[in-house]
Amino acid sequence: MSAPAGWEMVIGLEVHCQLKTRTKLFCACPNRYGADPNTLVCPVCLGLPGALPVLNRTAFELAIRTGLALGCEVAAETKFDRKNYFYPDLSKGYQISQFDRPLNRRGALAIDAPGGKMTVGITRAHLEEDAGKLIHADGEEAGGFSFVDFNRCGVPLVEIVSEPDMRTPEEAYAYLMALKSLLEYVEVSDCDMEKGSLRCDANISIRRPGAPFGTRTEIKNLNSFKAVAKAIEHEAHRHAGILEAGGRIEQMTLTWDAVAEKTLPLRSKEDAHDYRYFPEPDLVPVTAPADLQDRIRAALPEPPAARRERYVRELGLPPYDAGVLTADKAVAELFDRLRAEGLPPKVASNWVMSRLLAVLNDRKLGPAIFLPKVTRIADIAKALEAKTITNQVAGELLAWVLDSVETETVAARIASLGLAQVSDAGALEAIVREVVARNPKIVADYRGGKPSAVQALVGQVMKDTKGKANATVARELLLKVLG
Ligand SMILES: [Zn+2]
Structure with a gap:
């Protein structure tokens, strides 16, 4: 990836993260993915006249936890506002969000970018409700219609807005990886991009190095981190083409066409005043007293950076290993389980990094599939360490453990099939x-x-x-x- 020659990119990201709650933000409808369309709705999340929202306490606390994990200042008192706009997936005609007094502000996220470690500022992380979803069906039976599913209306979101601190698509990618990892670690969201639990919009402008910021455009509908990086690069080159031809960048919102790999204009960019924000009259301001914040802070699970340092400091792992193992919380759990089975740290690390992650990549599976088999995997590793079996047999045994539901032990398998290494x-x-x-x-x-x-x-x-x-x-x- 490269910047247009002579230009510097300025990138800021807005990430919407669905919170892991049982119910929606302002009503008792289940917060669940995959139900039949329009089955998880009620007068509140549909915005029917006279319906009154009630704040979900768990969502509020998870949003505070997100803010604390990002090192934000949590507001002692916060409030909700109506963001007014029309869209067919928003039956209320407005979204309950936070405008001038967001719950969290001024945080920071440390990332490992290709050029080294850097810190990206977090402008704010506020609480808001999600909108529904339009389904543009193709095919005869759809008859050219689009459909709307309101199940997602009112699902709690934290919108995390970064400072425009990133200068390359690679830095944007590294930021998103670090953010996703952190949100998974502190257990506020499942961060499943395929289900839309984590979504990203990118703001991009270009400038001559040292010059003031240029006009930015916003890219929406980025459904993977790779798409974010590609779209940013494409958009930067588009800006450069316009500016170098003597043109002017128009502030606007674009969509990313992942097939054609280009940005397409969606609408001219709206400013905050276009939304006619006003305080939500149906909700009182909420306080997050210091003792509540202290309680949430005390219960904050260990973030990835701390775990990475602990692996280096306490287990003596090389920093590279520690980085790979802690990037994904489920992988770190797997590593810890293998150690609990008696494998030395470096042996467990080698098994995860050189064998298990390869299997996951090949089979497109998550680390959780190994958990019920962790004892037998550790037994194979021990047999290999003890030179009871060869490297090749270890590979075969691993495949057997993964593909069978048998409960035969590894030692019994080695004996029954005569797999022991012949050193005599x-x-x-x-x-x-x-x-x-x-x-x-x-x-x-x-x-x-x-x-x-x-x-x-x-x-x-x-x-x-x-x-x-x-x-x-x-x-x-x-x-x-x-x-
Ligand atoms: Zn509802």
Whole structure:
């Protein structure tokens, strides 16, 4: 990714994060994804005349927890405001949000960007309700209609607004990764982007280095962090093209077309005054007294940065390992479970990083699938450490553990299938002689001055023993037999 030559990007991000509550922000409807359309609604979240909102205490506390995790100042007293606008997925004609007295402000998030560690300022993190969802169906049966599902109306959101502190798409990406990780760690949201629990809008402008900020545009509908980075880069080049041709950037809102990989104008940008914000008359101001904040702070789960440092300090892991293991809370839990099974930290770390994460990538699964199998995975790792089995057999056993629902122990499996490593020179020598006799060409290569040819013979021994031979012993024997 690169900036247009001679220009610097200025990037700020707005992240909407759905809070993990049982019910919606102002009514008792369930906050649940995936129900049949328009089954989780009531007069309050539909905004029917006379319905009155009541604040969800858990949502309020989770929003404070989010603010504290981001190092924000939490307002002792906060209030709600109506943001008025029309859209078919918002039957009320307004959204209850927070305007001039947000719950949290002035925080910071430390990130690991490609250029090194940096801090991104958090302008504010306020509480608001989500809108519904439009479904633009294609196909004959839809008859050109769009559908609306109000189930999401009133789901609690925290909107986290960053300062325009990022200068490259990579920094924006690193910020989003760090933010998602933090929100997962402090258990305020499941952050499932496919379900829309975490959504991002990007604000971007460009300037000559050192010059004042340029006019910004806002990109919406970014459904993955990679899309955010791509859209920012595309938009920066679009700005540069206009400015270099003597044009002017118009403040507007755009959408990202992920297929064509370009931004398309959505509407001219509205300013705050266009929304005619006014204090929500149906809700009283709320206080977050110091003792409530203290209680929430005391119960704040360990954030990823602290866990990363603890892994380095207490377990002696290299910082790189600690970073990989703590990026995703579920991966860190898996690592801790393997250690609890008696694996030394570095062994557990190697297993997670070099084997288990590879399986997850291949199979597109989450780390939770390993949890019921963690004892047997640790047993394989121990057998490999003790040189009871070879590396190849360890891989096969891991695949067996993942794909079977059997409860046979690893030790029983090794015994019943005879998978134990063969290190006994006496037992291997006959096989080695056999392999030498069967491969005269490779032997000739070796004797003709190509020492690496011996590796092909080791491979043959491994094959003949179904991966059970101790490769070091096999190699020594081969060298001896070959003279
Ligand atoms: Zn409702």
